[in-house]
Amino acid sequence: xxxxxxxxxxxxxxxxxxxxxxxxxxxxxxxxxxxxxxxxxxxxxxxxxxxxxxxxxxxxxxxxxxxxxxxxxxxxxxxxxxxxxxxxxxxxxxxxxxxxxxxxxxxxxxxxxxxxxxxxxxxxxxxxxxxxxxxxxxxxxxxxxxxxxxxxxxxxxxxxxxxxxxxxxxxxxxxxxxxxxxxxxxxxxxxxxxxxxxxxxxxxxxxxxxxxxxxxxxxxxxxxxxxxxxxxxxxxxxxxxxxxxxxxxxxxxxxxxxxxxxxxxxxxxxxxxxxxxxxxxxxxxxxxxxxxxxxxxxxxxxxxxxxxxxxxxxxxxxxxxxxxxxxxxxxxxxxxxxxxxxxxxxxxxxxxxxxxxxxxxxxxxxxxxxxxxxxxxxxxxxxxxxxxxxxxxxxxxxxxxxxxxxxxxxxxxxxxxxxxxxxxxxxxxxxxxxxxxxxxxxxxxxxxxxxxxxxxxxxxxxxxxxxxxxxxxxxxxxxxxxxxxxxxxxxxxxxxxxxx
Numbered sequence: 001x002x003x004x005x006x007x008x009x010x011x012x013x014x015x016x017x018x019x020x021x022x023x024x025x026x027x028x029x030x031x032x033x034x035x036x037x038x039x040x041x042x043x044x045x046x047x048x049x050x051x052x053x054x055x056x057x058x059x060x061x062x063x064x065x066x067x068x069x070x071x072x073x074x075x076x077x078x079x080x081x082x083x084x085x086x087x088x089x090x091x092x093x094x095x096x097x098x099x100x101x102x103x104x105x106x107x108x109x110x111x112x113x114x115x116x117x118x119x120x121x122x123x124x125x126x127x128x129x130x131x132x133x134x135x136x137x138x139x140x141x142x143x144x145x146x147x148x149x150x151x152x153x154x155x156x157x158x159x160x161x162x163x164x165x166x167x168x169x170x171x172x173x174x175x176x177x178x179x180x181x182x183x184x185x186x187x188x189x190x191x192x193x194x195x196x197x198x199x200x201x202x203x204x205x206x207x208x209x210x211x212x213x214x215x216x217x218x219x220x221x222x223x224x225x226x227x228x229x230x231x232x233x234x235x236x237x238x239x240x241x242x243x244x245x246x247x248x249x250x251x252x253x254x255x256x257x258x259x260x261x262x263x264x265x266x267x268x269x270x271x272x273x274x275x276x277x278x279x280x281x282x283x284x285x286x287x288x289x290x291x292x293x294x295x296x297x298x299x300x301x302x303x304x305x306x307x308x309x310x311x312x313x314x315x316x317x318x319x320x321x322x323x324x325x326x327x328x329x330x331x332x333x334x335x336x337x338x339x340x341x342x343x344x345x346x347x348x349x350x351x352x353x354x355x356x357x358x359x360x361x362x363x364x365x366x367x368x369x370x371x372x373x374x375x376x377x378x379x380x381x382x383x384x385x386x387x388x389x390x391x392x393x394x395x396x397x398x399x400x401x402x403x404x405x406x407x408x409x410x411x412x413x414x415x416x417x418x419x420x421x422x423x424x425x426x427x428x429x430x431x432x433x434x435x436x437x438x439x440x441x442x443x444x445x446x447x448x449x450x451x452x453x454x455x456x457x458x459x460x461x462x463x464x465x466x467x468x469x470x471x472x473x474x475x476x477x478x479x480x481x482x483x484x485x486x487x488x489x490x491x492x493x494x495x496x497x498x499x500x
Contacts, residue, residue, distance in 0.1 A: 029167060030258065034322040036171050037178070039251035044114055045178045046254030048126050051113060055130040056137070057231035059098045062224035063087050064141045066216035069355065071145045072280045076212065081205035084142055086213050088204065091138055095131045102127055125182040132189035139196050142203055144273050151199065152273065158195050163188030222360035240378035241390050252326075253387040256333030259317055263306050264341050271299050272348060283356055289415045296349040297418045303345055304425045308459060311335035311433045312452040315441055335433050336391035339426075343398035346422065350406040353413030362408050370401040424466050428459065 033042060067087050071080055102109070103124060110119040136159075143152045163184050170180025193200075241253045275295060282288040310317070314334035322328060354363055374397040381389030409415075432455050440448050463469065 028164065030255070030321045032168065032171060033181075034255070034324050034327055036175075039324075039326055041178060041251075042254055043250030044119070044122075045181060046250055046257075047113055048122065048178065048182065052126055052130045052133065053231050054228070055098065055127070056134055057224075057228040059094045059130070060091065060134045060137070060224075061094060061217070062220045063091060063216060064138055065355075066220035067138075067141060068145060068280060069219060070212065070216055071142075079207075079209060079212070081203055082207035082209050083212060083216075085204040085206055086209045087216070088135075088138060088200075089208065090213060091134060095134055099127055099131060122179050122182065125179060125186065129182055129186050129189070132186055132193070136189045136192050139193065139200060143196070143199065146203075148199075149274065151196075155192055155195055159188045159192040162191045219358060219360060222364040240375070240382050240393075241387055249387050252330050253333060253390060255318070255322065255327050256330035256387070256391070257337060259314065259321070259330070260310070260334040260337035260341070263303065263310055263338055264344070267303050267306055268341065268345050268348070271302075271345075279352055292349075292352060292415045293417050296346065297421055299345060299349065300342070300422050300425055303342055304429050305456070305459065307338050307342060308429055308432060308456045311338055312436045312440075312455065313449075316445075316449070330387075332388055333391045335437070336388070336395050339430070339433075340391070340395040340398040342426065343395070343402045347398070347402040347405050350402060350409050350417070353409035353415055354405070357412045359408070359412050362412075363405065366401065366404045366408065370397050370404070373397055373400065421468050424463065424468060428462055428466075432456075432459065 033045070037045065064087075067083065070076055070083055076083060106123040106127075107120045110123045114122070140152060140155065143155070166184035166187055167181055170176045170184050174180060176183070241250050279292065279295075282291060311334060315331040318328055318331040318334070322330075351363060354360065374393060377393035377396055378390055381393045383389070385392065406417075406419075410417075436452060436455065440451055443451075
């Protein structure tokens with residue numbers, strides 16, 4: 001099991017290279033956006049981005065998850081190339097259907113979503129961007145399934161460099177505003193597809209697997225429902241803020257969300273990119289449940305450390321990124337959103353049992369319930385608390401979502417998760433963040449930063465007194481300390497880390 005954990009960690013680090021570049025470029029662009037766009041225009045951008053995510057969820061049919069499930073199924077390993085081809089063809093047909101159905105109504109959708117018919121071209125760009133993102137995600141799924149982490153990261157970095165350069169040129173040089181941002185993104189995704197054209201051709205076989213596709217669709221349609229619901233769960237808050245509070249509240253919330261979303265992109269997505277194929281390949285191996293259990297514990301631990309860093313320094317981060325003081329209040333939203341992501345990470349760990357047992361209908365039913373609950377919470381909380389209310393509604397919904405998925409998954413495929421340890425981490429981190437917001441944010445910057453760093457440093461120590469660590473884990477930590485404490489040996493240690 002330890003070797004698998006090490007392998008997952010190594011792949012996570014490689015995947016994070018691509019995701020880190022994504023976030024670095026996003027952070028570079030944030031000061032440009034907050035300078036070149038008004039708060040209301042930034043709200044328009046946020047509305048466009050979440051609408052793209054909804055379209056991707058609907059018209060991808062969740063077949064990428066079915067592809068992951070079937071790709072390493074021992075019955076079909078000799079048909080991996082034809083399964084990829086079949087999925088690609090079906091997804092392409094779905095994309096064409098989306099464009100044919102929605103482009104004629106661009107003006108109406110522009111008026112409904114963005115309060116103006118002048119954004120008709122922007123809505124058309126939105127549709128094209130969604131189409132190329134669906135294709136890109138499917139290609140990268142196969143890259144991940146083959147554990148080509150380095151190709152995954154290089155592809156993303158290549159796309160992002162092109163997107164960054166064009167975005168700055170379109171927004172700053174040509175003053176094209178939100179339209180220029182989406183145009184640059186479209187060109188970036190096209191470049192990613194072209195960059196991987198050799199990989200695509202090498203991994204497809206022009207055989208349409210009609211029977212297998214039928215099985216995959218029967219498996220994926222409940223996941224498609226839950227996938228759409230999952231996206232709606234994460235965007236309902238934004239839509240609610242936009243329609244209840246207006247575009248300016250949407251702009252403020254969008255900034256807080258983008259900063260808070262750093263951890264989802266850098267950590268959660270990287271982790272599940274790495275462990276996704278590994279979890280499926282281990283379905284029939286002995287002692288696999290202990291591996292799944294430790295994955296939840298270790299991924300939660302890593303995330304909480306980063307959660308503390310971002311939550312405690314959200315005020316400082318927002319002020320650095322946004323020169324416009326109208327944006328500064330967004331820092332209060334960040335910690336709430338990050339805790340919501342923690343429950344999302346736990347849920348994505350816990351739902352694996354239902355996927356193994358093909359109980360995808362349960363996932364979709366729970367998703368529908370949580371989505372309806374989230375809509376009600378958003379309407380009520382935003383009315384009373386503004387954008388912060390939307391973040392609170394998302395946190396409550398994600399916590400309930402995890403609780404229900406965990407309960408049903410354990411009934412059908414029991415895994416001995418270390419749930420006590422997980423809740424100790426949640427409670428301790430919540431106390432530390434609460435102390436920071438109640439007592440530290442009003443202090444002068446130097447003592448404030450020092451105390452916040454100390455709070456993060458003592459978190460792992462506090463866990464020791466709650467008997468968080470197993471004896472073998474304590475021994476491993478001591479070994480890691482002895483190995484890495486001397487900087488002179490870092491070069492030698494790094495050479496021993498093999499990258500495939």
